[in-house]
Amino acid sequence: MKANKSRIEKHHIEDFIGRTYMSFCVTLLIVIIVSMVYFVASKGLSTFISGTTSVSEFFFGTKWSPDGDTPSFGALPFISGSFLVTLLAALIASPLSICAALFMTEIVPGWGKKLLQPVIELLSGIPSVVYGFVGLSVIVPLLRNIFPGQGIGVAAGALVLSVMILPTITSVAADALSSLPQNLKESSFALGATRWQTISRVIIPTTLPAIMTGVVLGMARAFGEALAVQMVIGNAPFVPRSLFESASTLTSVITLGMGNTTMGSPHNNALWSMALVLMLMTFVFVFLVRLLERRNKI
Amino acid sequence: MKPRTADKIATTLIVFFALLIVGILVGLLGYILMRGISHISWDFLTSAPQKIRAGGGVGPQLFNSIFLLFLTLLITVPLGLGAGIFMAEYARPGKLTAFIRLIVEVLSSFPSIVVGLFGLLLIVNYFNLGFSLISGALALTVFNLPLMVRITEQAFRTVPKQQKEAGFALGLSKWKIVTSVLFPVALPTIITGTILSAGRVFGEAAALMFTAGMSSPRLDFGNWNPLSPSSPLNPFRPAETLAVHIWKINSEGLAPDAVQIAAGASAVLVITVLIFNLAARYFGRFIYRKLTASKRMN
Amino acid sequence: MGATATASKNSFQTEQLSIFYGTYEAVKGISLPFPENTVTALIGPSGCGKSTFLRSLNRMNDEISGSTSKGSIWIDGVDINAPGTDVIKLRQKIGMVWQKPNPFYKSIYDNIAFGPKYHGIKGKQALDEIVESSLRRAALWDEVKDRLKDSALALSGGQQQRLCIARALSVNPQILLLDEPASALDPVSTGKVEELIKELREDLRIVIVTHNMQQAARISDYTAYFYLGSLVEHDKTEKVFSNPENQMTQEYIMGRFG
Numbered sequence: 001m002k003a004n005k006s007r008i009e010k011h012h013i014e015d016f017i018g019r020t021y022m023s024f025c026v027t028l029l030i031v032i033i034v035s036m037v038y039f040v041a042s043k044g045l046s047t048f049i050s051g052t053t054s055v056s057e058f059f060f061g062t063k064w065s066p067d068g069d070t071p072s073f074g075a076l077p078f079i080s081g082s083f084l085v086t087l088l089a090a091l092i093a094s095p096l097s098i099c100a101a102l103f104m105t106e107i108v109p110g111w112g113k114k115l116l117q118p119v120i121e122l123l124s125g126i127p128s129v130v131y132g133f134v135g136l137s138v139i140v141p142l143l144r145n146i147f148p149g150q151g152i153g154v155a156a157g158a159l160v161l162s163v164m165i166l167p168t169i170t171s172v173a174a175d176a177l178s179s180l181p182q183n184l185k186e187s188s189f190a191l192g193a194t195r196w197q198t199i200s201r202v203i204i205p206t207t208l209p210a211i212m213t214g215v216v217l218g219m220a221r222a223f224g225e226a227l228a229v230q231m232v233i234g235n236a237p238f239v240p241r242s243l244f245e246s247a248s249t250l251t252s253v254i255t256l257g258m259g260n261t262t263m264g265s266p267h268n269n270a271l272w273s274m275a276l277v278l279m280l281m282t283f284v285f286v287f288l289v290r291l292l293e294r295r296n297k298i
Numbered sequence: 299m300k301p302r303t304a305d306k307i308a309t310t311l312i313v314f315f316a317l318l319i320v321g322i323l324v325g326l327l328g329y330i331l332m333r334g335i336s337h338i339s340w341d342f343l344t345s346a347p348q349k350i351r352a353g354g355g356v357g358p359q360l361f362n363s364i365f366l367l368f369l370t371l372l373i374t375v376p377l378g379l380g381a382g383i384f385m386a387e388y389a390r391p392g393k394l395t396a397f398i399r400l401i402v403e404v405l406s407s408f409p410s411i412v413v414g415l416f417g418l419l420l421i422v423n424y425f426n427l428g429f430s431l432i433s434g435a436l437a438l439t440v441f442n443l444p445l446m447v448r449i450t451e452q453a454f455r456t457v458p459k460q461q462k463e464a465g466f467a468l469g470l471s472k473w474k475i476v477t478s479v480l481f482p483v484a485l486p487t488i489i490t491g492t493i494l495s496a497g498r499v500f501g502e503a504a505a506l507m508f509t510a511g512m513s514s515p516r517l518d519f520g521n522w523n524p525l526s527p528s529s530p531l532n533p534f535r536p537a538e539t540l541a542v543h544i545w546k547i548n549s550e551g552l553a554p555d556a557v558q559i560a561a562g563a564s565a566v567l568v569i570t571v572l573i574f575n576l577a578a579r580y581f582g583r584f585i586y587r588k589l590t591a592s593k594r595m596n
Numbered sequence: 597m598g599a600t601a602t603a604s605k606n607s608f609q610t611e612q613l614s615i616f617y618g619t620y621e622a623v624k625g626i627s628l629p630f631p632e633n634t635v636t637a638l639i640g641p642s643g644c645g646k647s648t649f650l651r652s653l654n655r656m657n658d659e660i661s662g663s664t665s666k667g668s669i670w671i672d673g674v675d676i677n678a679p680g681t682d683v684i685k686l687r688q689k690i691g692m693v694w695q696k697p698n699p700f701y702k703s704i705y706d707n708i709a710f711g712p713k714y715h716g717i718k719g720k721q722a723l724d725e726i727v728e729s730s731l732r733r734a735a736l737w738d739e740v741k742d743r744l745k746d747s748a749l750a751l752s753g754g755q756q757q758r759l760c761i762a763r764a765l766s767v768n769p770q771i772l773l774l775d776e777p778a779s780a781l782d783p784v785s786t787g788k789v790e791e792l793i794k795e796l797r798e799d800l801r802i803v804i805v806t807h808n809m810q811q812a813a814r815i816s817d818y819t820a821y822f823y824l825g826s827l828v829e830h831d832k833t834e835k836v837f838s839n840p841e842n843q844m845t846q847e848y849i850m851g852r853f854g
Contacts, residue, residue: 285407
């Protein structure tokens with residue numbers, strides 16, 4: 001055996017091949033993320049470096065007229081539009097999702113899960129252009145008939161997004177609820193509490209960080225969603241004053257503008273700056289999720 | 299309010315909202331299928347689109363979607379397997395593992411439009427691959443890879459660890475254990491997950507608009523030489539997919555039957571996603587039965 | 597105690613072997629010989645370190661992160677616990693079977709043929725022979741010879757366990773480590789496995805961890821009693837069970853604690 005120590009055996013070669021292959025895959029992951037951050041950041045910062053627009057002008061300027069005689073690149077209309085539709089979507093979707101999760105785990109754990117699980121999976125599987133198409137042909141006319149305006153706008157965008165993020169929040173919340181120890185509920189029932197008292201005083205407070213994780217994940221999806229929102233929001237470059245007026249988001253203006261501008265022009269660079277904002281917001285969302293997960297563990 | 303009354307009201311509301319979600323899905327699917335299915339015909343699925351006249355089909359788009367999905371899986375699956383196996387079987391708790399986990403999380407959280415823009419910058423322009431199938435497939439790889447890593451990691455984690463021990467005790471190399479003992483057991487879960495992720499890839503549009511492009515050259519379906527520019531198999535030609543096509547005709551469609559085409563294409567997309575979902579579900583059950591039915595003989 | 601620390605040929609013994617999980621010392625400097633053609637039973641209350649000790653004999657603890665060891669394990673005059681040992685080659689010489697049967701998710705035939713094939717046995721005939729002889733040695737051949745292509749998971753628990761023993765035998769080990777191999781089985785299957793262990797002693801050394809005192813008494817030649825990571829008593833099985841030297845051993849065997 002001693003003599004064999006330094007010999008290269010078959011298993012050494014196998015493990016070497018395996019490790020090389022895996023290292024390649026993992027390295028590629030790292031290369032992708034590094035190059036993504038590098039390329040988007042270097043493009044996105046060029047707006048500020050070239051001096052066409054200052055940081056405060058970009059973030060707080062309300063005037064977006066890239067083709068005017070004195071072009072101006074205030075992105076506040078889009079930033080505010082993105083935040084507004086995201087928050088509204090979360091406000092609509094969260095209560096619905098929490099109810100769905102409670103239905104699956106607390107009210108009728110048996111067939112409730114059997115019914116809603118596939119529903120959730122299918123909802124999350126429907127492509128975003130299809131959501132956009134249905135939004136355009138159902139929700140927009142509906143809003144037009146009920147409310148003032150053309151139907152398009154922040155409200156339509158938020159409604160479409162809320163359906164799109166339902167599955168995310170519901171599945172995270174349902175996981176959190178079903179991982180709750182059984183005795184926690186039993187002790188509450190034993191004290192004579194009704195189901196609603198148990199849910200509102202014991203179950204929801206204990207699982208709140210986990211449910212919030214789901215909400216943040218849903219918001220991340222809503223914030224980054226491009227086509228479905230672009231199709232129903234109207235795409236007017238103004239800070240929204242009403243929910244039923246045409247507005248824009250970061251993603252919608254990028255979607256529409258990127259193909260019609262030349263690389264390197266100030267207009268194009270401003271779009272990249274918005275892409276950079278999207279990327280930074282992703283980091284913020286991931287950070288929030290991690291923060292909540294840490295709280296959830298304690 | 300008496301606790302009993304509150305309990306009743308709350309329960310009713312929860313049930314109502316849960317059923318509302320079911321209603322939303324049923325309404326969505328019903329609407330898409332009702333509106334679209336009448337427009338689906340063999341001719342619609344195979345003929346080329348018309349720019350300004352009615353009666354165009356989605357043949358090339360459908361082909362592009364399928365071919366692009368195939369190319370993407372061809373690249374993503376081996377890479378995802380490698381990184382996923384590393385995370386499940388090799389990564390020891392520590393800074394590097396935590397870092398890779400963070401990368402996977404961030405990558406999977408990036409909005410698909412940002413992934414598309416990165417593709418435009420690096421693959422289309424920098425690598426000079428132009429708007430092409432291969433650019434689209436590489437962008438979709440960035441989009442799908444983190445998911446594939448997670449699917450693989452989770453699938454390997456469900457394999458009983460006694461399987462690994464048995465392999466070690468026989469004097470097998472670790473890589474041999476991974477590939478010949480653990481992989482066959484993890485495979486059903488990996489396949490189910492891959493099919494589901496394929497549905498997501500199939501419906502993706504935002505990542506493709508600026509990578510695979512928004513046009514499709516005249517394809518000659520009699521020409522299968524992958525190097526010829528009019529060949530459907532040429533990976534360096536632009537390729538508008540079904541999902542991108544839906545977006546395009548909704549925003550700039552000129553044909554008089556644009557809405558019907560969008561409806562028909564949406565229905566095709568949704569039916570495909572449904573098939574993917576059912577296939578994954580059926581396959582999962584089939585394997586589960588195959589693995590457990592034999593145990594019933596005890 | 598019977599430990600004689602000589603590193604001679606044809607020997608298998610540990611010398612001052614300690615196992616740590618982090619800073620916790622799970623096994624404390626144990627020296628134990630395993631003579632040829634004998635069965636040694638390791639007994640003791642749960643958490644006494646006997647399973648950890650067993651798993652260290654084929655360096656299986658290496659696969660647990662944070663586990664380290666000190667001391668020596670001598671096989672044929674070579675310390676296999678020394679750094680630089682080719683652990684994977686070593687494990688061919690030492691078979692192992694666990695409490696819960698863990699056949700591969702493969703056919704009965706492939707469960708047995710897999711190891712030999714990996715270690716370079718070629719040709720259907722040679723493999724067929726190994727499969728048959730291994731299954732015969734594990735007293736399973738007659739029950740499965742007509743359905744070698746069936747999934748191993750279709751076998752009963754007792755059959756699966758004997759299949760695992762056959763699988764361990766397929767690569768021709770010199771030593772067989774058994775970690776409570778019968779504790780998950782019904783009495784009939786347990787009887788078969790015990791019978792098998794007695795027969796296998798003719799060709800190899802066997803080390804078995806068991807919680808069942810009757811079983812230890814029935815099948816082992818030597819018995820070692822572990823307590824809190826230390827070796828309390830080691831002697832011929834008749835001696836340990838009839839007239840133990842240590843009070844603790846006696847109390848454990850009589851079932852007063854543990």
